[in-house]
Amino acid sequence: MSDVIVVGAGVVGAACAYYAARAGLDVTVVDRGPVAGGTTGSGEGNVLVSDKEPGPELELAMLSNGLWRALAEHGGFEFEPKGGLVVAETDEIQRRLTELAGKQGVEHAMVSGAELRDYEPHLAEGLAGGVYYPQDAQVQPMLAAASLLRHGAESFGRGTLRLRLGVTVTGVLRSGGRVTGVRTSQGDVLGDAVVNAAGTWGGEIAALAGVELPILPRRGFILVTEPLREPLIRHKVYTAAYVTNVASDSAGLETSAVVEGTPAGTVLIGASRERVGFDRTTSVPVLARLAEQAVALFPALREVRAIRSYCGFRPYCPDHLPVIGADPRVPGLYHACGHEGAGIGLAPATGHLLAQLLAGERPDLDLRPFRPDRFSEEAA
Amino acid sequence: MTGAPYDLVVVGGGPAGVAGALTAALAGLRVALLDSGARLGGQYFRHAAVPEREPGLDRFLLQARLLDGRADVLTRHQVWNVSREPGGDLTVHALTRDSSGERPVTLRARRLLIATGAHDRPLPFPGWDLPGVLTAGGAQALLKGGGVLAGRRVVISGTGPFLLPVASGLARAGAAVLGVYEANGGLGLARHPLLALGKAGEAAAYAAALARHRVPYRTRHAVIAAHGEREVEAVTVARLDPDWNVLSTRIVGCDTLAVGYGFVPQIELGTQLGCETRGDPDGSPVLRVDAAQRTSVPGVWAAGEPTGVAGWRQAEVEGRIAGRAIVGEARPIARRGPDGVLLRRRRQWRAFGEALQRAYPVRPGWQSWLRDDTLVCRCEEVPLARVREALELGATDARSVKLLARPGMGWCQGRVCGYAVSCLAGEAPRPPRRPVAQPVTLGALAEAAPEDSPDEAAQ
Amino acid sequence: MTFHITVDGRPVPVVPGQSIGAALHAAGVRSWRTTRFGGRPRGLFCGIGVCFDCLISVNGRPPERACLLEAEPGDEVTTA
Ligand SMILES: Cc1cc2nc3c(=O)[nH]c(=O)nc-3n(C[C@H](O)[C@H](O)[C@H](O)COP(=O)(O)OP(=O)(O)OC[C@H]3O[C@@H](n4cnc5c(N)ncnc54)[C@H](O)[C@@H]3O)c2cc1C
Ligand SMILES: Cc1cc2nc3c(=O)[nH]c(=O)nc-3n(C[C@H](O)[C@H](O)[C@H](O)COP(=O)(O)OP(=O)(O)OC[C@H]3O[C@@H](n4cnc5c(N)ncnc54)[C@H](O)[C@@H]3O)c2cc1C
Ligand code: FES
Numbered sequence: 001m002s003d004v005i006v007v008g009a010g011v012v013g014a015a016c017a018y019y020a021a022r023a024g025l026d027v028t029v030v031d032r033g034p035v036a037g038g039t040t041g042s043g044e045g046n047v048l049v050s051d052k053e054p055g056p057e058l059e060l061a062m063l064s065n066g067l068w069r070a071l072a073e074h075g076g077f078e079f080e081p082k083g084g085l086v087v088a089e090t091d092e093i094q095r096r097l098t099e100l101a102g103k104q105g106v107e108h109a110m111v112s113g114a115e116l117r118d119y120e121p122h123l124a125e126g127l128a129g130g131v132y133y134p135q136d137a138q139v140q141p142m143l144a145a146a147s148l149l150r151h152g153a154e155s156f157g158r159g160t161l162r163l164r165l166g167v168t169v170t171g172v173l174r175s176g177g178r179v180t181g182v183r184t185s186q187g188d189v190l191g192d193a194v195v196n197a198a199g200t201w202g203g204e205i206a207a208l209a210g211v212e213l214p215i216l217p218r219r220g221f222i223l224v225t226e227p228l229r230e231p232l233i234r235h236k237v238y239t240a241a242y243v244t245n246v247a248s249d250s251a252g253l254e255t256s257a258v259v260e261g262t263p264a265g266t267v268l269i270g271a272s273r274e275r276v277g278f279d280r281t282t283s284v285p286v287l288a289r290l291a292e293q294a295v296a297l298f299p300a301l302r303e304v305r306a307i308r309s310y311c312g313f314r315p316y317c318p319d320h321l322p323v324i325g326a327d328p329r330v331p332g333l334y335h336a337c338g339h340e341g342a343g344i345g346l347a348p349a350t351g352h353l354l355a356q357l358l359a360g361e362r363p364d365l366d367l368r369p370f371r372p373d374r375f376s377e378e379a380a
Numbered sequence: 381m382t383g384a385p386y387d388l389v390v391v392g393g394g395p396a397g398v399a400g401a402l403t404a405a406l407a408g409l410r411v412a413l414l415d416s417g418a419r420l421g422g423q424y425f426r427h428a429a430v431p432e433r434e435p436g437l438d439r440f441l442l443q444a445r446l447l448d449g450r451a452d453v454l455t456r457h458q459v460w461n462v463s464r465e466p467g468g469d470l471t472v473h474a475l476t477r478d479s480s481g482e483r484p485v486t487l488r489a490r491r492l493l494i495a496t497g498a499h500d501r502p503l504p505f506p507g508w509d510l511p512g513v514l515t516a517g518g519a520q521a522l523l524k525g526g527g528v529l530a531g532r533r534v535v536i537s538g539t540g541p542f543l544l545p546v547a548s549g550l551a552r553a554g555a556a557v558l559g560v561y562e563a564n565g566g567l568g569l570a571r572h573p574l575l576a577l578g579k580a581g582e583a584a585a586y587a588a589a590l591a592r593h594r595v596p597y598r599t600r601h602a603v604i605a606a607h608g609e610r611e612v613e614a615v616t617v618a619r620l621d622p623d624w625n626v627l628s629t630r631i632v633g634c635d636t637l638a639v640g641y642g643f644v645p646q647i648e649l650g651t652q653l654g655c656e657t658r659g660d661p662d663g664s665p666v667l668r669v670d671a672a673q674r675t676s677v678p679g680v681w682a683a684g685e686p687t688g689v690a691g692w693r694q695a696e697v698e699g700r701i702a703g704r705a706i707v708g709e710a711r712p713i714a715r716r717g718p719d720g721v722l723l724r725r726r727r728q729w730r731a732f733g734e735a736l737q738r739a740y741p742v743r744p745g746w747q748s749w750l751r752d753d754t755l756v757c758r759c760e761e762v763p764l765a766r767v768r769e770a771l772e773l774g775a776t777d778a779r780s781v782k783l784l785a786r787p788g789m790g791w792c793q794g795r796v797c798g799y800a801v802s803c804l805a806g807e808a809p810r811p812p813r814r815p816v817a818q819p820v821t822l823g824a825l826a827e828a829a830p831e832d833s834p835d836e837a838a839q
Numbered sequence: 840m841t842f843h844i845t846v847d848g849r850p851v852p853v854v855p856g857q858s859i860g861a862a863l864h865a866a867g868v869r870s871w872r873t874t875r876f877g878g879r880p881r882g883l884f885c886g887i888g889v890c891f892d893c894l895i896s897v898n899g900r901p902p903e904r905a906c907l908l909e910a911e912p913g914d915e916v917t918t919a
Contacts, residue, residue: 034777035780036780041780142783225822227875282463284828287825287828288828291829292825292826294822295823301822302821303901304821307791307816307819428857499885502884512882515886517886517887518906526862528862610870759890761874791890821901
C-alpha cells in the first residue's frame with residue numbers, strides 16, 4: 001500500500017514521484033512501457049520562459065526554471081543554460097516582440113538587427129532584430145526523467161519510490177467514492193491517492209475514473225541533422241511565428257522555425273503542430289517545410305544533412321493550459337497532465353506543486369487556472 | 381515532379397529488382413528502376429566496370445542490358461522516402477548528385493516494387509572498430525566492385541555459408557586467408573548444407589577453392605577480439621561451446637579481419653508505407669507478402685531479401701513472380717496465371733533459406749565476449765557499460781535504450797548496432813522506423829516543400 | 840588506363856569505376872577520419888553504404904560515403 005500511485009513514467013510523472021518522495025510520501029510509479037517512452041521520448045527538451053504570454057503558465061515556467069537548475073546539480077542528465085533568441089523578420093514583428101517582452105517581466109535583452117550575428121554568427125541577413133532570453137535552457141528529457149526517478153528512489157529512504165514498468169493501468173479502484181488504487185495488467189496496486197500523469201493519454205485514465213478530461217494529441221515532427229564538428233548554432237533560436245502557433249487553436253498544420261544545436265553535435269529542427277489523431281505516418285511536406293524554414297533562418301544549414309526524423313503527440317488541452325491539481329469530482333484522484341509542448345519545461349513545478357497538495361501543504365502557486373473541472377464549467 | 385506516374389517504380393537493382401522491372405517492361409509497362417550504386421548488380425552481382433566471371437553473372441548482365449532502353453534506369457539514385465499521395469499514387473523521393481551537388485529527384489508511381497536487398501549483420505566485440513576490420517560483405521564488395529583486396533593476411537569469422545564465397549574469392553585473388561572461423565558447429569565443410577541443399581556445384585567450387593589454397597575451416601571457433609594500435613594487427617580466436625561461450629583462446633597475427641553473422645533485410649521503405657512485417661527464423665523482421673509477392677499495402681510489392689534472406693536465385697525468382705503479378709494487375713487483359721515452375725522454385729529456395737537460418741543462428745554467448753568499454757554503437761561511440769546503465773535506469777526495450785544511451789541515434793540509424801542492442805535489451809529486433817532512410821541535405825529536402833500555404837496543404 | 844586523385848596532396852592511382860574508398864584501400868590508406876568523441880580512426884567497414892564509417896570530404900564538399908562515391912579524375916580528398 002502506497003501513499004501515492006503515479007500513473008506514467010514520463011518527465012511529469014517522474015517529477016511528481018520525485019517531489020512526493022521528497023515530501024516523505026511512499027510512491028509507486030506505474031507505466032505500461034519503459035521510463036520516458038511516451039511523449040517525453042519525442043520531445044526536444046527546451047525549458048522555455050521566452051515563449052509564454054504573461055499569466056499562469058509563465059509563472060509556472062518561471063518556478064520550473066529555477067527548480068530545473070537545482071535538480072541539475074544532482075547530475076545524471078545534461079542541463080544546458082544556453083539561452084534563447086527569438087528573431088523577428090520585420091520591424092513590425094520586432095515591435096510586437098518588444099511589447100511582449102515588456103509585459104512578461106522576464107530577464108531579457110533587446111537585440112538589434114545589426115547585433116543578431118553577435119549572438120548567432122550564421123543567421124541569415126536582413127532580419128529585423130530579436131529578443132534574447134538568458135534563462136531559456138535545455139535538458140535531455142529522457143535522461144532527466146530517468147534520473148529524477150533514480151534520485152527519488154535513492155535519496156529519501158529505501159523503498160519510498162518504486163518503479164513498475166511494463167504494467168498497464170486498466171481501471172481505477174474506488175471505495176465509497178474515494179480512490180483506493182488502480183487495477184493493472186498485473187494485479188491491483190493500492191494507494192491513498194492516484195496521480196494521473198499519463199500525458200497525452202491522461203483523458204483515458206480520467207475516463208477510467210469516470211470523469212472527463214479533454215486532452216487531445218497535437219502531432220509534432222522534429223528533423224535531426226548529422227552531427228556537426230563545429231557548433232553552428234549556439235542558442236535555441238526561433239522565429240516569432242512560433243509564439244503565435246503555440247497559442248493557435250487551428251487543427252490544421254502550422255510550422256515555424258525552431259532551431260538548436262545539442263551536445264551530441266546534431267541540430268534539432270522543429271516545430272510543426274497539427275491535430276491528426278495518433279497518426280505516425282511521416283509527412284514529407286511537413287519535413288520539407290521544416291527544412292525550408294530552417295534554411296531560411298540559417299543558410300549554412302543548406303548543405304547539412306538531415307539523418308532522421310521523429311514525431312510525437314503533445315498532450316493538448318483546448319485552453320493550452322495543463323491540468324494540475326485534485327479532481328473535486330473523484331476524491332483521491334489528482335491530475336498532472338496536458339502540458340502540450342511545454343511538459344518538459346514545466347515538469348518540476350508541476351511535481352513540486354502537486355507534492356505540496358498531496359502532503360497537505362499550501363501550494364506555492366495558485367492552482368485554480370489549472371483545475372481539472374474547468375472544462376465542464378465552461379460547457380455548463 | 382515529373383508529370384504522369386510510372387506504372388511501376390522499382391527500388392533496388394539486384395537480381396530481384398532487375399527481374400521484376402524487366403518482366404514488367406517487356407509487357408509494355410512504363411517502368412523506372414532506381415539504385416544507389418553506380419552499376420546494376422546489387423550485392424551478389426556487384427561487379428567492376430569490366431566484370432570478372434561469377435556464376436549467374438552473364439545471365440544477370442543480359443537482363444540488365446535488356447532492361448536498358450525499355451525502362452528508365454536511374455543508377456546513383458538513393459531513395460530516402462516513399463509515401464502515399466492523397467490521390468492514391470505513390471511518391472518516391474530520391475537523391476542524386478551531379479556537378480552542382482546533391483539534387484532531389486521525385487517520381488510518381490502507381491505501383492512500387494521494394495527490392496532493396498540486405499546488408500551484413502555484424503556483432504560487436506572488442507576492437508571491432510579498428511581499421512582493417514570489415515564486414516564479410518564489405519571485403520567482398522571491395523573485391524567485386526573495385527578489384528581491391530581488403531588485405532594480404534586475412535582472417536574470416538562469423539557464421540553461415542556466405543563466409544565461403546568471401547574466403548574463396550579473397551584466396552583466389554591472392555590474399556593469404558589464414559582461417560575461416562565458423563561459430564556454429566557440427567558440420568565440417570564436406571557436409572555443409574549448401575552441398576545437401578542443391579547448391580552443390582557452387583558450394584563444391586568454394587570448398588575446392590579453399591582446399592586448393594589450404595585455407596583452414598574451423599567450426600565452433602570465432603574471432604572474439606581484434607588488436608592493434610591504428611589498424612588491426614592480430615585477433616583473438618576462441619574455441620566455443622555450443623552457446624558460443626569461450627572455451628580457450630589463441631592469438632593469430634593478421635592485417636585484416638572480415639566478419640559476418642548473417643544478414644539484415646532492408647525493409648524501411650516498406651515500414652514507411654505501413655507494410656506488415658513478420659519475423660524470419662533468424663529473428664529478422666521482413667515484409668509479409670502473399671503468393672504474388674504483394675505486401676499488405678495496396679500497390680506495393682516486395683521481392684528478394686526484404687521478404688526473407690534466401691540467396692540470389694530466390695531473389696530473381698521472386699522478382700519475376702512480382703513482375704508477372706504487377707503486369708496482371710496493370711493489364712488485366714494480358715493476365716497470365718502464376719507460373720508453376722517459378723512457384724515451385726520459390727518454395728524450394730525459401731525452404732533452403734530458412735534451413736540455413738536455422739542451421740546458423742546467433743547464440744547468446746557472444747555477449748560474454750564484450751567488455752564494459754567495448755563500443756556497441758560505432759556512430760555514437762556508446763560502450764556496453766552505457767547500454768547496461770540505460771537498462772538499470774528503466775529502459776525495457778531497444779527503443780528506450782536508444783533514448784537513454786543513444787545507440788542507433790547516429791549516422792547509420794542503428795543499421796549496424798540494432799541487432800546487438802535488441803539482444804542486449806532482451807528482445808527480438810523490431811521493424812525499423814526510419815522516415816528518412818538516407819541522409820538528405822536540408823537544401824534538397826526544402827525543395828520538396830509544397831508551394832501553397834501550409835494551412836491549405838493540411839486540408 | 841588509370842587516372843589519379845590526390846589524397847592530402849599526394850597522388851593516388853584509380854582504376855576507372857573504383858570508389859574513393861576502394862582506391863584509398865588499394866593505396867594502403869585504410870583510415871581517413873577520426874571519431875568525434877574518442878578520436879578513433881575509421882575507414883571502410885560495411886563497404887556498401889550502410890555504416891557511414893567511411894565518411895570523407897571530396898573537393899571540399901560535406902562528408903560523403905567513400906564506399907559509394909565513384910572517384911573522378913582530379914578529385915581532391917582530405918583526410919582528418
Ligand atoms: C515534437 C515535440 C517537441 C517537444 N518539445 C518540447 C520542448 O522542447 N520542451 C518542452 O517542455 N516540451 C516539449 N514537448 C512536449 C513534451 O514532450 C510533453 O509535454 C511532455 O513530454 C509530457 O510529459 P508527460 O510525462 O506528461 O507525458 P509522457 O511522457 O507521454 O508520459 C506519459 C506516460 O504515461 C504512460 N501511460 C499512458 N497510459 C497508461 C496506462 N493506461 N497505464 C500505464 N501507463 C500509461 C505512457 O506509457 C507514458 O510513458 C514536445 C513534444 C513534441 C511532440
Ligand atoms: C555484401 C553482401 C554480399 C553478398 N554476397 C553473396 C554471395 O556471394 N553469394 C550469395 O548467394 N549471396 C550473397 N549475398 C546475399 C545477397 O544479398 C543475395 O543473394 C542477393 O544479392 C539478393 O538480391 P536482391 O535483389 O534481393 O538484393 P541486392 O542484390 O542486395 O540488391 C539490392 C539493391 O538495392 C539497392 N538499394 C537498397 N536500398 C536502396 C535505397 N534506399 N535507394 C536506392 N537503392 C537502394 C542496393 O544498393 C542494392 O544494389 C550477399 C549479401 C551482401 C549484403
Ligand atoms: S563503408 Fe560503410 S558506409 Fe561506406
